[in-house]
Structures are given as C-alpha cells and as structure tokens.
Amino acid sequence: MSRTSRTTMRRSRTALIAAGALVAAAAGSAAAAAPFGASAAAAAGCTVDYKIQNQWNGGLTAAVSVTNTGAAISTWQLEWSFAGGEKVSQGWNATVTQSGAAVTAKNVSYNGTLASGASTSFGFNATGNGNSAVPATFKLNGVTCNGSTEPTDPPDPTDPPTDPPAGSRVNNPYEGAKVYVNPEWSAKAAAEPGGTRVSNQPTGVWLDRIAAIEGANDGMGLRDHLDAALTQKGSGELVVQLVIYNLPGRDCSALASNGELGPTEIGRYKTEYIDPIAAILGDAKYAGLRIVTTVEIDSLPNLVTNTGSRPTATPACDVMKANGNYQKGVGYALNKLGDVPNVYNYIDAGHHGWIGWDDNFGATADIFKVAATTEGATVNDVHGFITNTANYGATKEDNFSIGDSVNGTSVRQSKWVDWNRYTDEQSYAQAFRQKLISVGFNSDIGMLIDTSRNGWGGTQRPTGPGASTSVDTYVDGGRYDRRIHLGNWCNQAGAGLGERPKAAPAAGIDAYVWMKPPGESDGSSKAIPNDEGKGFDGMCDPAYGGNARNGNNPSGALGNAPVSGHWFSAQFQELMKNAHPAL
Template sequence: MSLRLLRLRRLRRPGHRRRTGVAAALLLVPALLLTGAGPVAGAHASGPPPRAGNPYQDARLYVNPEWSARAASVPGGEAVAGEPTAVWVERSSAITGPDGPAGRTLGLVDHLDEAVAQDADLIQIVLHGLPNRSCHRLDADGELGPGEVDRYRTEFIDPVIELLADPAYASLEVMALVEPEALANLVVHTGSRPWTTYPCDQALATGDYLLGISYALDRLGELPNVYSYLDASHHGLMGWDDNFHPFADLLHTAATIDGTTVDDVHGIVVNAAGYGATHEPYFGIGDFVHGVSVRQSRWVDWNSYADELSYGQALRQELIGKGFGPDLGLVIDTSRNGWGGPGRPAGSPVTGDVNTYVDGSRIDRRTHTLQWCNQAGAGLGERPAASPGPAGVDAYAWIKPPGESDGSDGTGLPRDHGVLQDRQCEVTDRWGHPTQALPGSPHRGRWFPEHFAGLLANAHPPLD
C-alpha cells in the first residue's frame, strides 16, 4: 500500500445517513427496497456541484503502458498501441496492487501515478466488483458473494474514493463507468423470463446491485474531478420495448435511491465490451422489403434498433425525460465493433426477401446479436475520439481493452480447475449452435494475442 493511502482518511459527509426506497410502480425492484423514504431528487445538500460539459473534450487521455506493450508485441499492433483504453478494477486487491486472476500487473494506484507522469488530463476506469457479480455467467470470478453489499461499500468503493481523493491526483479528471452489465441482468435474467438464472434472482432479491451502484454513485459524486457513467448495455439485449422501458426505469431508480441523485450521473455507456455496430450504414430499422418490415427479419427479430448509436440516443432521451439532466452524455465502446475486412458489405442487395436484404446489408457479421465471447471476424472500430459528431455523444472510447479475452473455452484445463467456462466461449453452445468464439481462449481479462491479431486485420476504419 502506498504512503499516500496510509495518510488518507475516509471521506464521509458529516451526519450523512443512507436512505432506501424506490417508486412502488417499479415492479422489478425487490420488496426490501420498497420501504423507507422515497427517492430523492435534486442536488446534494452538501458536496460539490454537478460536473458540467464533456470530460473528453480537448483532454489528453491516459494510455495504459501495460496494454500498449502487449498491443505493440503483435505484428501491426504498434499502429494502435498509443490509443487510450479503460482500466478495469475488479477486486479490492486491484486498487493498490495487481489483479492476479486477470493477469494484469498494475493496480489502480499505479495507473494513477502513470497518468500523472504522462501529464494526462483524463483517465477512464471501470468499477466491476459487485457482490454476486455477472450473475448470468458461469465464470463470473467475483470476490464477493450474495448479500455482501456492506463489504462492497467498505472494502471496494470506499478505498477507491480514498485513492481518487488523494491531492496528488487533484489535476486528473476521472471517467468512471459503474458496474457494467449489472442492471441489465436484473431485467433480462430474473423472474419468469426465459433466460432467468438463480444468481440474478438472488441479486434482485437482496438488492445488492441497486444498493451497491447507488452507493458507488453517491460516493463518486462527492469528488469534483470524477464523472460517473452508468452502464446502459447494448441494443441487441435491451432494444425491445419490454426490456427498454423497464431498463430505463431501473437506471433512474439506481440514481435516485439511498441518498443518490441524478446529478451524480454524468452519462451512460453503451456496448461496453460488446461487438454491436456503432452504425449500420446500409439498412435502417424503418426499411421495408416487398412490404415486409426489416423488424420481421431473423437478425432484427422485432428489435426497435439496428445499431448502438440509435439505441444509445433513444435511451439517452428516455432518461432525460425521466429527470436526468439535459446534457446527459453518451459514450459508445468502439473497441471491437468495426467489422471490416474482406467480408464487409459495400451496400444492400437489390433482390431477395427481407432476410436476404438484412443479411446482405449488415456490417455486424455475427449470427446473433447476443454472441459476446471472443468473436471471430470482429475488428477494431472507430478510434477513440471526443465529440465525434452524432448528437449527444461525448466520445467513442475503447472501454474494453482490445485483445483481452472475454472468457475461456476451457482448452487444456482439467475438470477440477476451479473456474467454470461459459459455453458461449466454446466453439458451440449447449444446444450445439456455433458461437463464432475463437478457440484456445484464456480466462476473462487475460491477453489473447490471436484475438487481437484478428481485430487488427478486420479493423474499420482500416489501419494505415
């Protein structure tokens, strides 16, 4: 532990009391959260004012030297080795030291020191340590179990706050993505839905996700140099109305309970660690083929959105309508959604039925929008950029460091190795369907050079 951490004391507002309670109309929230005081709106009674503006604008972003060296070690990788990528903090040990299970050698404190040494203006971090984390996956690999939200507060979030509050980092702004995939899991993997899992039902019943995220937002909101973004999933999961609207309600709930307010949320991130195309240039959700809507195609399957940009912009407006600020930012993870290479379409077919039209038009070449593990054929997407043009978009960013594995296919692992691989990371899923996952993948977060080589080869825009 650094000497700076030993000097720090916990930052708590005098007399600050946690409150619980949500709108009774939100039926997805467990009964334990439906007691106590109601949601609180408006600014903090104390603490810094809401952050304004786009934190990416005119900022020099931190480049992770560990990722940069790995990228440069793959032929052709030096072309992008200088790009900024987010730092994932996934267990308490990763705050002051290396995250051993993910194969990373630097802790958050090391990255902050490096950012100061680089004279960076902004560092991007991902906080991913909730109890019962990644409740829909077999290989969640989290350190906290169900019901341990108090440990999440005191052993994970509070030390992060202490570190970020160190005066040594006062000149450094922080973009903090809070708990990717968590709230989406409470919508699609709970109750009577076909993809329900017992751990996600647990996460809903205990309130771990909502209470943990609310606490993280509230504590991060105390720091004037931190811009908090909520994870907003991706269009291929949340683009249907019966997911989209409950999800927006849940995002609002997380930002308005337990002392938290919408002022603690600066923006949302879509497609974090995903593969969905930022924009489908050759077909739109309003197209018809011989009188048949593209929404009836196998690929779209009645989704209301064709890509991440249209989904993100729509969700942003939905949240503004629920009380989030009018300047709510949108960040799109473009680290692996370029889909270039020789298979990229150059236009739409002029003949055929609606499936021929959509399949021949779409640049996203997965066989299903829910395929998420180490996808073959994927490429680097738009390079990180501030204010890239589309309305409401703060930045295109590489939230998932390209080349880090999504999960293991179990190759070469003994049956008692202690970590369950997800069948989506194997060549075929449990029903025998192809997953398009690359074989030989290591555990989640570890460097996967073969995947990175494919991302380079299929980059769009192409590499110089």
C-alpha cells in the same frame, strides 16, 4: 461477461449539449430556461418545452410551448436549428418558416402578447428520417436561451480562452483532453506483430477485484495508473478511464466473470472496494485529472431481462433482484465516487441487442433510476451512460435502417432485427439517452460508445445493401455486424477494431472509447482453474450449441481463449486484421 438477446432478451452540467437523436416513434421533450431578447416590451425570462409527439420514417409532428417568466411582452419570435435535414411542411398557431437548417416561428395576431407567467403553444409537421432530435438551443427574440433574465453579451472573440478550475466538472470531459494510455496494455499490444499501429490508443483500466486497487499479480495499482497519468498529462487536460466492476453476485446470467464477492457481501463491496477507490480518487494530488468511471458493466439490465417468468431467468439473477444488492451497490458507488469533484460517473447501459426491445427499454431505464437514487445517490451523481461495453454491436449500420421495408415487410420483421427498435449502437444510445431523461435523469447527460471491437472490417465487410429477394437477404447481405446472433458476446470470430477513440463524434455522444482493451479475453474456451473468481461459460466454447439467450445458435467464439481479462494474442490479431477504419 453477460450479453443477452431478445428472448431474455452529475453533476448538473452548465449548458445544453448538442441535439441528440430521439427514439423513433416515441415522444420526447426538452426544456430550456432562457431570456427573451429585445422585445417590443421588456427583456424577460422564459421556458421552452419542445415535444416530438409522433415520428415515423418520413416525418414528424412536434408541439412547442413557450412560457414567459419575466415582464410582459407584446411580440415574440422563437428560433432553432434542425440537425437531421428536417423540413417544415405545415405550422399552426405560429408562422413557421425555414432557411436551410434554421427555423423561425413568429407569433400570429392573436397570441403575440404574453403577460408574466403566461404561455402560448404552437405546432408543426416536418419531413424527416424517423430519427429526429429535440433541438439543444433556442433563441427568443434574438437572445440565446441560457437561464438568465436579462440579455447576455456575446463573448469577445479576442479574449483568450479560460480553463475551468482544477477539479471542476465540464460538459464533456473528453473535449479538449488527451486520454490516458495504459502502459501495461500498450506494452502487450506493441509486442504483437503490427501492434505498434494501435498501442498508443487509450483504453480502460479494469478494477475487477479488490486486489486490483493495489495491483494484482505484480501489476499496476490504481495509484500507479494515476501517477502515470499525471506524467502523461503534462500541462494539458487528460482523462483517465476506470471500470468499476466488482458487485456482489456479479454477472448473474453468465459464468465467465462471476467475480469474487458472493450475493450478500454488499458490506465488503462498500468498505473494501468502493471506499478505498473513492479515497484514492479524492487525493488532492489527482485533482487536475478528469476521471471517468464506468460503473458496473452488465449487472442492472440482468434484473430486467433474466429474472422472474422470462424464459431465460436464472436463479442467481432472481436472488440479486430479491436482495437488491445490485441497486444498492451501484447507488453506493455513484454516491461515493460522485462526491469527488473531478470524477464523471457513467453507468453501463447494455447495448442495442439486449435492451433495444420494447419490453426491455423502458424497464431498464426505470431500474437505472432506482439505482441512481439509492444509498444516498442522486441523479446529479450521474454524468452519463455507456453502451456496448466489451460488446460487438456496430456503431452505425449504413446499409439498412429500422424504417426500411422489402416487398412490404418491415426490417423489424427480419430474423436478425427480430422486432428490435434499433439496428446499431449509435441510434440506440441516442434514443436511450432521451428515455433516461424522460424518467428523471438530467437533460445534459452524455453517452459513451465502446468501439474497441465493433469495426467488422476486412474482406467480408458489405459495401451496400443485400439482395431485395426478402427482408432477410436484404438485412443479412448488408449488415456489418457478422455475428451469428445478436446474443453472442464472447471472443467473436471476424470482429475488428472499430472507430478510434474520439471526443463528441455525434449528437448526444460524449465520446467513442475503447473501454474494453482489445486483446483481453472475454472468457476461456474451456474450464481453467484460477484464483480470480473467473468461471467457464459455454458461450466462450466454439463448439457450444447455444441457449435461449442466443436463439440456440452456435457461439461464434474463437478457440483456445484464456480466462477473462487475460491476454489473447489470436483475438488481438483478428481485431487488427478486421479493423474498420482499416489500420
């Protein structure tokens, strides 16, 4: 599936999630509708608007506005907590103090009284690491901002927990739930030497053609998987992960996964693919499952990076941009699947080595907003986004950061980073989440990161930064991601299993997932005839010399690979050998 470099290179949830990291050196904001607590006057409602106006590696400047939407008050006190070790150094228009991570801003003599509908603003400077977050929770006069206009009683800790009604959406579908283990993948993994160490891990079920709905090549169909999921579920909660992947003209910038539908076959996509899937998911039999759909891997970002006058534009991507069938298909899928109460739609958002540059970042968020408001869809049909699907970008690069410099030269100027704003998937996912919110997606969206093949462990894993001889030696000697180029995407040599699937691992991240089943090929090393619509892409050939999308570097691919989606034993063994954390 398509991966490029720089040269191409919900439903509304009921509560704010934990603070997510904000894009470095860019503005961000969060609004919370909330009550004031017991004040010198009466209880009131309020909104809080917190904006990071400027951010750099070492500090930030923030502006905060409080609007009283209830009865008049005569004094106020706003409280929140920092998540990233920030320390307030200076405040204005409020007395801002801090104890540990907890921050308190109190009115000064001239702005304590707020009539109904009145606002007041204050600001502050703080030290930080360049990756600060908008706080998720505010308290006004001791009461948590939660959208009511009266103080609310805290929960009684002696009360037993209550489960949401079957089929109702929750903030994070992965929290408090097991995740479905695909029996077909599990059997293949267990049959490999050493494979039983990971064969019990949950992976995505790829519906990559119409036949997969009923079960292709005598394999399990969608109902088969859902029935098996009910058995695995037992009396608890269980997430089923599905990959919706069959757009017309799919993967317009690559050849390994072009798919079965031609560029104009949007009608077949709707009636033969999405409608049957939606009908099955809507069966009341499956209402107790939490069904996560990851919607159309790769396609939408291609409309930004591989069209028009870009040096790596392709005629196929220009066709798809002109006919609008990517946006129409994604919008239709979001609308139909989003109507099922227990479905959580996550749109594919590429990865940092594709979308992390300034000329791709905002434009991609904009095209997602277009797709999410097409064919009857709304932003409420989007529960979140997924990054790094079937890709290899490290979750976190610990040995260097985007704010580092060597002998006065920024890490951004290194050949590896190449002016990208992000060095890894987690910082990109958290920042892109904020960008998506800024263009109109709900403020409570969550992110997923596919960690199935981004561990980069083994004996070659660096234990510290590289030599400070130059910015390139510093980055190259310390980076976990050992690909030849960020644009390399096919069956990468040296890759390893990454973080095991985990719920809520970081601010704004709903889960680490293994959406791409480890051991399934990205594409064949040579042309192989098949009836699955799978082509041959030179990026899967170890001898290929590269193209503009990977800076004309070698592909870094493993040899003797089968067509995409087929079991590739050598890759699976490579991933286990280089797993990090180690098996």
